[in-house]
Amino acid sequence: MNANYKNWVPNGMIGAFSAGTALLGAASAVLMCTGLAPKAKAVIAGTVGAGALACGAMLAWSAYAHGKFSYSGKRQLSKEIVEGTAEYITLPEGGRGLDVGCGSGALTIACAKRNPQGRMTGIDRWGKEYASFSKQLCEDNSDAEGVNNTEFYQGDACKLDYPDEYFDAVTSNYVYHNITGVDKQELLRETLRVLKKGGSFAIHDIMSKGRYGDMQQFVRELRYQGFEKVELIDTTNGKFMSRGEAAILGLGGSSLLVGIK
Structure with missing residues (x-):
């Protein structure tokens, strides 16, 4: 049995940001295809898209940090x-x-x-x-x-x-x-x-x-x-x-x- 010291950035965090990025990105795309008024569509889709970008940025950071902190990774x-x-x-x-x-x-x-x-x-x-x-x-x-x-x-x-x-x-x-x-x-x-x-x-x-x-x-x-x-x-x-x-x-x-x- 090997020791498991865990990672300071848990896999669950990466999973949550991955799901959030995918869902918000898909929602933004769907909104652009709806019959909403152009101005309302742009505002709502833009807001949801910004959320997708924010989640994506956090996903990138958490994946980077997870790799740095991993006991089995290269950086350790x-x-x-x-x-x-x-x-x-x-x-x-x-x-x-x-x-x-x-x-x-x-x-x-x-x-x-x-x-x-x-x-x-x-x-x-x-x-x-x-x-x-x-x-x-x-x-x-x-x-x-x-x-x-x-x-x-x-x-x-x-x-x-x-x-x-x-x-x-x-x-x-x-x-x-x-x-x-x-x-x-x-x-x-x-x-x-x-x-x-x-x-x-x-x-x-x-x-x-x-x-x-x-x-x-x-x-x-x-x-x-x-x-x-x-x-x-x-x-x-x-x-x-x-x-x-x-x-x-x-x-x-x-x-x-x-x-x-």
């Missing part, structure tokens, strides 16, 4: 990001790591494979917005990878159910920008709260100023608080992707916050 961007983020996570002998928003378990498992001497815990809310992701999927993927040092639980990134300084490492990938109505820097602080002194962290997300505020100031604050090492790495300048690729995919501003507490 998701895999590159996951494995590149996992490189910053180190567990001591018998140590414990936490992956916040584990989804299909990809990053949790990647960290566990790199740290067989420790154990990784993945948590996620697995809400209806991501119905194809589940705890069972994570466990199945872990089994498929031959990894036995993982565990998965339902959890809330806004309020982690763990005491201060509980984990030897914490990580997350493209999670916090999806959480609305919450200060993103507070989410980072909550994640770092459960990290032990001397523990490693790697948090990757779309850390644009509009979403996260002044992240350079946040880095300075962590250093002032005594963090041993803090670095903010732009991952759209060739680290994981090019700026053009990031812009097309809607990932502009992607950055890795890494270091040691």
Whole structure:
């Protein structure tokens, strides 16, 4: 059995845009053949045709993004990001790591494979917005990878159910920008709260100023608080992707916050 980490752009999205493009295109053509007054016909057919073009554009984007993110495709961007983020996570002998928003378990498992001497815990809310992701999927993927040092639980990134300084490492990938109505820097602080002194962290997300505020100031604050090492790495300048690729995919501003507490 092979691991199935899913695609960030599901097949259902591509199918929906394909159907929408075809139906609206056909409707526009049919309207042009009706007995409506020419002016009304032009307005209605034009509106429906514009909808078909919009659906077509979204179809083109979703097909492009699906190919980029596919684990079995040529680009394998998701895999590159996951494995590149996992490189910053180190567990001591018998140590414990936490992956916040584990989804299909990809990053949790990647960290566990790199740290067989420790154990990784993945948590996620697995809400209806991501119905194809589940705890069972994570466990199945872990089994498929031959990894036995993982565990998965339902959890809330806004309020982690763990005491201060509980984990030897914490990580997350493209999670916090999806959480609305919450200060993103507070989410980072909550994640770092459960990290032990001397523990490693790697948090990757779309850390644009509009979403996260002044992240350079946040880095300075962590250093002032005594963090041993803090670095903010732009991952759209060739680290994981090019700026053009990031812009097309809607990932502009992607950055890795890494270091040691």
